[in-house]
Every structure is written in C-alpha cells, then in structure tokens.
Amino acid sequence: MPDLPKVLTLWENARSEHASTPDRIEDLERLIEDSPAALLVTERDGEIVGALIAAWDGWRGNMYRLAVREDCRRQGIGLKLTQAGEDYLRSCGVRRITALVAFDDDEAGGFWDSAGYPQDEEIGRRVRNI
16 A cells, blocks of 8 residues: 555645645545545655546546655656556546546646647536535
8 A cells, every 4th residue: 555645744735725625634545445446546656756647436437636756756756657547447448538627737737648648628527615
C-alpha cells in the first residue's frame, strides 16, 4: 500500500482551484479497502511522483485526481498512469471512461485531449457536496 500521506501531499501541491472538497486520509483508506487497485501511483527513488484514481461503479469508469509532481511533468508519467487506469477499468468490464476535468483548466484539458479524451460539449456534470 502506498504511503497515503505522501499521496495527499502530492495532491495538495497539484490541487486544482476547482477542487471544492478536502482530500482526507480516511477517504483514501476507504478507497484502498474497497478497491485496492483503484489508486495508482508512480514512484521514483522511493518518492511518489504521480497518482491517479481509476474508479468504476459497475457500469462506467471514471478517472480523477491525476497529479504528477511538477518537476516530473512532461516525462510520460501522467500518460502511463492513464494507460494503467484504462487497463484496470477494462479488466473490470468498463467500456466507457470519463476523465473528470474542469472545463477551464487549460493545462489539464490539454493533457486529457492529448491522451484521447476530448471534452464532451453535450453532457455536463451536476454536483452537490454533502
């Protein structure tokens, strides 16, 4: 199991201004307990430099919380995590994957476009924090 506080630190350092709920250790622990293969991490020299959640609800897959440490970007880490997420979701029987990205996040949007995830102009997401 990855060092969860280090994952949280990575996410905090790469946090989107659109993220509206805090990342908490207990949420990560529950994710690992329920779906241990859903949290994907990349390590380099013992340090976590990338992380992604690849989750599914029994029907569709979602990828979110992709983060790569700033000094390790543009080295293929995000793409490799995305491909590993696709492999995991495909093994679960998923046929459609959504990448959760804010519409006006140009940096993340550019990455997901290049990874083959164009923005869906017709379907939006509605969210309520509880």
